[in-house]
Amino acid sequence: MEFVNSLNDRLLFAVPKKGRLQQQCLELLAGSDIKFHRHNRLDIALVMNLDLALVFLPAADIPMYVGEGRVDLGITGRDTCEEHEAAEPPTETTGVRELLDLEFGACKLQVQVPEHGKIQTPEDLVGKNIVTSFTKLSEKYFRSLEEKASQQNGQTNGESGDKPLRTHIKHAGGSVEAACALGVADGIVDLVESGETMRAAGLKAIDTVVESTAILISSKHPSDPKLVNIITNRIKGVITAQKYVLCTYNVERKNLAAAAKITPGKRAPTVQNLDEEGWVSVSVMVGRKQIAGVMDDLTEMGAADILVTKIENSRTT
Ligand SMILES: Nc1ncnc2c1ncn2[C@@H]1O[C@H](COP(=O)(O)OP(=O)(O)OP(=O)(O)O)[C@@H](O)[C@H]1O
């Protein structure tokens, strides 16, 4: 109880306690200099160098805790957040804010049907059975298809107010892909990353409901907005540092315009005179994924002494 009381003055930050997002989350926290010690089996850890405590929770529950407002910040998938926010009508806990796209944990929540079955389009699933872990998003998705279908029927029959067909949305906590083969569903709504699970189950995707990545979220009224801002900027800095490298090279001033076209930089290249007539030194941020091609192009246009260094951390606009 004493431990719980010590949380009162601290901003609470929820991170996934296991699963696909956890490792990269922990790396982001380390890169942001958020230092903590987690005792065995304890799901709360006090941060040593900030007025912050980490709470380790299942990724799917984090939007609910943040929505409640007692937990101020969280990292989870956009899919789980949109599922929480899809509550109809909105509840007191909806209204969670997305602060930052963390650019990992990419996957898609997709409508899937048997590859060689009769159902070919999402409209074919109206009035049928759907199994999913994302019931609220699926309800919302099919309600909108049902309304369209009933309007179209009304127009064809020359009548209005046709009662829409109801699609049956059933919840499964996992192994959703088995539902069609087991005869429980005509289609499913489930996450797809590589597509291996979907193909192995003989399914194909016919629509995407949500494109997801991990996101940083906050409650509507965090207890310490200044600290929320500091943490957001630190995490943003780590993400930028991971995405870019620093490239420096020497080039003849007459070739500078051509070099700047190859390496325009985030804002503009930094150019310094070299102690050699007609030559300059350029340093510029380059996308990590593009750097090999950029080095080839720079070499071809006559740049020399090309060096690439890792960026440990950053604050850029
Ligand atoms: N292939 C994938 N399948 C599921 N989720 C993925 C995948 N790739 C990325 N994610 C993201 O990871 C989040 C957490 O999923 P994960 O299955 O790791 O959670 P978990 O807490 O271990 O849940 P569960 O016990 O239900 O599997 C998802 O909400 C999604 O945003």
Ligand SMILES: O=P(O)(O)OC[C@H]1O[C@H](OP(=O)(O)OP(=O)(O)O)[C@H](O)[C@@H]1O
């Ligand atoms: O496209 P893929 O790379 O194959 O990944 C997608 C699969 O991963 C998830 O399941 P998970 O492994 O979390 O198990 P679960 O079915 O118990 O949720 C998801 O529900 C899919 O089944």
